[in-house]
Amino acid sequence: MGASPTLISSVQRAFRLLEAASAHQNGAPAKQLARETGLPLATAYHLLRTLVHDGYLRKLDDGAFVLGDRLQTLHSTGSGQALLSRVRPVLAALRDELSSAAYLTFYEDGEIRVAEIVDGPRAPRADLWVGFEDAGHATALGKSVLRELDDEARREYLSRHPLHDLTPRTVTTAATLIRQLETTALAPAVTDLEEYAVGTVCVAVPVRSGHTLGSLGVSMPRDQLSRIDEVRELLLPSAGRVTRSLSLTI
Structure with missing residues (x-):
């Protein structure tokens, strides 16, 4: 049974957020990442929380998002x-x-x-x-x-x-x-x-x-x-x- 279109689009959106975050050495806030990826802010917030929870992104004290340790582990x-x-x-x-x-x-x-x-x-x-x-x-x-x-x-x-x-x-x-x-x-x-x-x-x-x-x-x-x-x-x-x-x- 194949993956649903909804799941595929969620994965694609998550990748777009990761790519956008990786372009900012010091991180970027949710609003900026949503704007750069063309995602509704609510959707971006939801995906960003999930990516932080799973370790793919890390949220800094100032609210900016940067790549997390999980990606470094995958690279290694x-x-x-x-x-x-x-x-x-x-x-x-x-x-x-x-x-x-x-x-x-x-x-x-x-x-x-x-x-x-x-x-x-x-x-x-x-x-x-x-x-x-x-x-x-x-x-x-x-x-x-x-x-x-x-x-x-x-x-x-x-x-x-x-x-x-x-x-x-x-x-x-x-x-x-x-x-x-x-x-x-x-x-x-x-x-x-x-x-x-x-x-x-x-x-x-x-x-x-x-x-x-x-x-x-x-x-x-x-x-x-x-x-x-x-x-x-x-x-x-x-x-x-x-x-x-x-x-x-x-």
Whole structure:
């Protein structure tokens, strides 16, 4: 069922008000915006109140309307999507070459977050039964980030994140985790050997987006453990391509 003509015209009027408000660096009052958009004042007032309520506009103390934080969020999200579109082919190539799901994470606002997962029928993703923000110590992707952090940042992260016991193989003490991170034989790659999910192993390497640290990795069934060296050798140049792509200005 299509949108009604009334709804469509309301959306069009709201966009006209946003465009008019964006043309005034210091904002403009409702009467001026109504005049510039050709809208009845009552209609403009109603739409402006709605746009303010939803965060698309902000009303200043002097009564002027300026663009709100919600639009900045949309812009930032759009920029992030444009960046991710550059690296999805790299993740897809990893998936196809290794028949393994590929993952990209970033360390933002003190949390390790999944930015992208590329999987398929022959390369299913791991069962993300615990969010990555609560499992950085147990995933190769999280441990890759933790390994690259300086001592102070790593201690700060671990002070805020309990090392939950997710499987019988999960490391649950900070000292043991740090020792493993600093002595891994596959450096700069790190592994998760059934520490996050029984039956699943993962390998990850660091990437960067400007000053933002992240990680690139793949997950595999436990019976593919013998391929870890092969996986590492494919991940490293792929991580380089991801970092180069993410360093380009949009």
